[in-house]
Amino acid sequence: MSASIDDRWRDRNGKPTKRDGVGKRWMARYRPHTNAPEITKSFTKKTDAKDWLDQQTAAIITGLWADPKAGKVTFSTFAERWTARQIWADSTREGNETAIGSVTFADVPLGELRKSHLEQWVKSMHTRGLAPSTIGVRYSVVRSVLKGAVSDKVISSDPSDGVRLPRERRAAAAMTIPTPEQVAAALNDAAEHDPEFYAFIATAALVGPRLGEVAGLQVPDIDFLRRKVRVERQIQGTSRGNTRVVPPKHGSERWLNAPEELMTILAVHIEKHGLTEDPTHPGEEWIFGTGGYVYQRNSAGHSWRRVRERVGLEAFTIHDLRHFYASGLIADGCDVVTVQEAMGHSKPSITLNTYSHLWPSAEDKTRAAASKLARSVLADQARTRSSG
Structure with a gap:
């Protein structure tokens, strides 16, 4: 850095200039680095000019300097x-x-x-x-x-x-999770009033993909023999003819372990309703669609709202079916990594931040262990007394 303070009322030889006594007298100038444009500022007092140069020098040394023109x-x-x-x-x-x-x-x-x-x-x-x-x-x-x-x-x-x-709000307060009975009610209603949407709800609830991931499923993604569902794309967009096929969120391509019951539901759905050939995506065939177009956020949301209104589930969004699946895994004893992989989270911390309130606490585990121990002791005691 090069810097100087010039007397604008005097030339280099110390002689008065034509603007002697006019305007701010002291011109402070510096270059933040070699070949950088010169930055100047005028002051009435020389001490003020020196203080300003000291501040600029300190900012450059500490890495806090910023070009005033760029700002x-x-x-x-x-x-x-x-x-x-x-x-x-x-x-x-x-x-x-x-x-x-x-x-x-x-x-x-x-x-x-x-x-x-x-x-x-x-x-x-x-x-x-x-x-x-x-x-x-x-x-x-x-x-x-x-x-x-x-x-x-x-x-x-x-x-x-x-x-x-x-x-x-805390996750425990903000999250709404339907009960198995409520999910069953939604499925029963869809089976009667919107059969094409029935398998969509079942897939969301029984393997937990995101809405766009369910919409993006194709027949080759279903391994009926090994009972697995592959997530490798999702549908984005909010209207017919305005959808895009993109990779899953955070690059979360994955295989989902599916129950045999879902495999049966998907097979029946394909047999009864065929595949959707959305004109927006020529050459592609989709498992789920409505009116000749692949499901997207608005159409799937519309179908879900009609279902939930008929069965009194207005408190739940279609995304809550994903929470329903995650809560089932946790309730059955699955660990964080297992749930993370199933939900397609990029890090275990995201899974914990979302669902930590669903895992048993240390108190719950202690109480359960103590109850198991108590049942063993009391059963042994009862056998001893009866034999005596």
Whole structure:
């Protein structure tokens, strides 16, 4: 770094200049690194100029320096450039662009962005009734953009540090899980009123794929002999003729171990209803479809809402069938890794964060072990007394 302080009222030989006595006298200048453009600032007092240069020097040494000119770019402009160089799946890109587009400070220069801007944005989302989880996801995306700006030396610090978010409900309170009786009621209703949707519900409830993963199943994905269902694609989109076939979330291609009963349901479904040849995807045949199109979020959601209204299950979404399956695995003693693999989670921590409240606690295990021991002791005691 090169730096200097010049007297604007004197030339290099110390003689008065034409602007003697006019404007700020002291010009501080520096280059942050070799071949970098020179950065200048004028001051009335020489001590102020020196203090400013000392601050810039310290920022460069500590790695906190940012180009003041770069900070003039607006958040939306930088976010557009930052987004363009990210490697994202289509679904991730759509969600992240939605998050970035929701900010209330799009036209604010990054150098002028303050924590208060982030707080006002979070408050506006909360006021509109967005779920705390949705607000948290959007905040994380925008925070990534700002960290990118810090990394690129556009700004020296992240203004999103310390922003408080609405508290999420505990998983135990937020999660709704239907009972086996309620799932049976939904299946019975679908069998009577919407037979094409019957096997869709059964697949979601009995092997636990995500909605888009169920919609993306094809005949080669069903191994009837080994009783397995392969997840290697999902359907995205919200309307007929506007769907995409993409890999599963987080690259979670996997085989699901299916009960024999589901294999029978799928075989009967294929025999009775045939396959769907969606014109949007020529050459592809789908196990599940309605009206000549593959199921997607809106059509599957519509069919599910009609079922649940008829049987009084308005409290449950179709995604809750996935929770139903996970809860069944846990109740039967499956460990975290087994449940993780079945649900297609990228990390065991995601499984634990989602379902930890369903696993027996240490107290539950201790109580169960003590009960088993007590039954053994008391049974032995009863045999001793009867023999005496």
